[in-house]
Amino acid sequence: MKRSTAEIVREYGPFPGVEAVHGVSYDGAHVWFASGDKLNELDPDSGKIARSIDVAAHAGTAFDGRHLFQIAEDRIQKIDAATGQVLTTIPAPGGGGDSGLAWAEGSLWVGQYRERKIHQVDPDTGTVVRTIESNRFVTGVTWVDGELWHGTWEGEDSDVRRIDPDTGKVLEQLDMPEGTMVSGLESDGGDRLFCGGGASGKVRAIRRPKRG
Amino acid sequence: MESLITAAARALEAGDPLGALNRVALRNDAPSLALRGIAMAQLGDLAKAKALLRSAARAFGPREAVARARCVVAEAEIALVLRDLNWPVKALAAARATLEKHGDLANAAHAGHIEARRLLLLGRIDEAERTLAELAASPLPPASQVVRELIVAGIAIRRVRTKDARDALARAAKAARLAKIPTLLAEVDSANLILNTPAARLIVRGDEHPLLLGEVERLATSTALVVDTFHHVVRRQGTAVSLGTRPVLFALARTLAQAWPADVSREILIAGAFRAKHADESHRARLRVEIGRLRTHLKPLADISATKQGFVLAPRKTRDVLVLARPVEEKHATVLAFLSDGEPWSSSALALALGTSPRTVQRALDELARSNKVQSFGHGRARRWMTPPVPGFPTGLLLPGLPLKT
Numbered sequence: 373m374k375r376s377t378a379e380i381v382r383e384y385g386p387f388p389g390v391e392a393v394h395g396v397s398y399d400g401a402h403v404w405f406a407s408g409d410k411l412n413e414l415d416p417d418s419g420k421i422a423r424s425i426d427v428a429a430h431a432g433t434a435f436d437g438r439h440l441f442q443i444a445e446d447r448i449q450k451i452d453a454a455t456g457q458v459l460t461t462i463p464a465p466g467g468g469g470d471s472g473l474a475w476a477e478g479s480l481w482v483g484q485y486r487e488r489k490i491h492q493v494d495p496d497t498g499t500v501v502r503t504i505e506s507n508r509f510v511t512g513v514t515w516v517d518g519e520l521w522h523g524t525w526e527g528e529d530s531d532v533r534r535i536d537p538d539t540g541k542v543l544e545q546l547d548m549p550e551g552t553m554v555s556g557l558e559s560d561g562g563d564r565l566f567c568g569g570g571a572s573g574k575v576r577a578i579r580r581p582k583r584g
Numbered sequence: 585m586e587s588l589i590t591a592a593a594r595a596l597e598a599g600d601p602l603g604a605l606n607r608v609a610l611r612n613d614a615p616s617l618a619l620r621g622i623a624m625a626q627l628g629d630l631a632k633a634k635a636l637l638r639s640a641a642r643a644f645g646p647r648e649a650v651a652r653a654r655c656v657v658a659e660a661e662i663a664l665v666l667r668d669l670n671w672p673v674k675a676l677a678a679a680r681a682t683l684e685k686h687g688d689l690a691n692a693a694h695a696g697h698i699e700a701r702r703l704l705l706l707g708r709i710d711e712a713e714r715t716l717a718e719l720a721a722s723p724l725p726p727a728s729q730v731v732r733e734l735i736v737a738g739i740a741i742r743r744v745r746t747k748d749a750r751d752a753l754a755r756a757a758k759a760a761r762l763a764k765i766p767t768l769l770a771e772v773d774s775a776n777l778i779l780n781t782p783a784a785r786l787i788v789r790g791d792e793h794p795l796l797l798g799e800v801e802r803l804a805t806s807t808a809l810v811v812d813t814f815h816h817v818v819r820r821q822g823t824a825v826s827l828g829t830r831p832v833l834f835a836l837a838r839t840l841a842q843a844w845p846a847d848v849s850r851e852i853l854i855a856g857a858f859r860a861k862h863a864d865e866s867h868r869a870r871l872r873v874e875i876g877r878l879r880t881h882l883k884p885l886a887d888i889s890a891t892k893q894g895f896v897l898a899p900r901k902t903r904d905v906l907v908l909a910r911p912v913e914e915k916h917a918t919v920l921a922f923l924s925d926g927e928p929w930s931s932s933a934l935a936l937a938l939g940t941s942p943r944t945v946q947r948a949l950d951e952l953a954r955s956n957k958v959q960s961f962g963h964g965r966a967r968r969w970m971t972p973p974v975p976g977f978p979t980g981l982l983l984p985g986l987p988l989k990t
Contacts, residue, residue: 468589486615
């Protein structure tokens with residue numbers, strides 16, 4: 373396992389009216405983050421919130437190219453990114469103990485915080501296809517270039533780690549500085565990973581290490 | 585972190601404990617137990633709240649020290665409101681240290697305030713003040729500022745420093761308006777009432793006047809001879825004679841002072857000091873001995889002269905004699921003074937606060953209950969005693985800010 377300290381490239385926020393950042397996602401141009409009763413569209417260049425959708429947003433956020441997915445209480449809402457309308461909802465696999473959310477390969481990937489699990493879920497029915505075990509409390513989840521990354525937050529410590537999607541084995545670990553919590557995670561497809569900063573109300577961009 | 589926990593914590597913060605309970609009612613993981621505990625405390629079921637917070641503290645993992653410490657602080661606050669003064673103070677001190685170490689200064693201050701309030705209730709004023717001084721001087725959220733100023737005011741009231749008390753209460757009122765918590769404003773108001781409600785009675789030449797705390801304070805600079813029944817001392821300006829360990833001598837001094845400048849008959853003195861209905865020769869002999877002793881003690885302040893019927897006080901260097909007494913005199917005035925905060929007390933907590941045996945307190949409570957001056961509820965160890973509520977000093981439940989969403 374490779375272990376290093378996470379390199380924070382940029383910090384966004386805190387934003388007025390945002391008490392905490394829960395889920396984080398990326399639509400190719402903008403970062404989306406959940407703040408309890410809103411989904412906010414953040415311009416990563418200007419650092420400004422371009423618009424917000426009024427929708428219950430208590431944990432993970434994901435984007436499938438057209439729709440936003442957002443966990444609220446014990447369900448996953450499918451939201452039209454253009455209109456902000458909730459189209460359908462499916463039950464969340466953790467029954468409310470759900471944390472992070474990602475979209476990849478036609479599936480939703482849901483972190484279950486205290487159970488230290490990541491579930492692969494059918495986005496139409498909510499059926500669990502398979503479950504990957506981690507050894508830390510799971511927050512955000514994201515896929516990039518076939519790599520499965522997830523954030524952890526246990527007690528006072530947070531890190532971002534790449535795990536083997538078959539065995540759950542930790543392959544690489546980026547330790548966050550003390551007191552920096554990771555509540556959500558999303559890759560921009562390049563060398564940035566966006567992390568939700570929990571009650572700090574911040575979103576942070578960290579560098580994804582290059583493959584040799 | 586977790587979706588439903590976030591939703592429940594948001595509901596709790598928005599003042600909707602039932603909404604919070606709805607979301608986590610059936611879950612038994614550590615954060616759910618903590619949220620349920622806080623919600624039950626807000627709904628007034630303190631026994632259930634205490635049990636839930638205790639299980640939550642146990643359920644949090646070893647790496648979740650801050651979350652566990654917050655549960656301990658909440659449990660300590662509930663114990664304080666329940667007047668369970670035997671609650672382990674070491675656990676609270678440890679929780680406070682953990683919160684300080686991890687930078688949760690607001691909740692650390694809250695823990696310190698709970699410690700100080702407990703000391704204040706126990707009458708350990710100096711220690712309460714020291715605890716307050718130890719707290720990091722970081723900017724506190726308005727609700728914590730209110731509590732802090734209420735404690736400062738409580739210390740000032742116990743020390744009879746009216747101006748300090750008024751200043752602290754003015755600051756508390758300002759912070760309470762910022763905090764926008766109605767129960768806190770009400771608590772500041774009721775603390776203000778204490779300053780505007782008679783704190784003592786003054787007995788001069790057989791006449792009685794009620795005194796406000798400020799007037800009691802001004803008495804300290806009076807040139808009169810004061811018989812102070814609060815502290816069991818006889819004093820004039822800087823000179824004080826303590827008769828705290830000599831109840832018979834103090835009773836005699838007080839009776840003489842109340843009648844001054846008139847004299848007091850032997851029969852009245854004997855009845856008052858020895859609780860004897862009929863004075864016989866042996867009582868008269870004992871009275872002579874005790875007056876002799878009192879004369880020795882009071883030498884710097886007054887003389888006691890024999891008259892045809894009995895004795896008269898002759899104060900030195902002053903022409904005034906005052907008796908400072910409690911507003912309502914009861915046989916069990918000290919027990920009633922503690923109960924008058926309107927909160928339920930256990931007899932063991934009262935014994936701890938009064939520094940007497942539980943048996944003595946129990947006897948006093950039984951007697952007071954027979955004359956309907958106090959009432960009890962619950963049975964066995966859970967039995968609590970209270971008086972009809974009158975303005976008291978910090979009694980509300982604030983609970984630690986629980987950033988459970990983090």
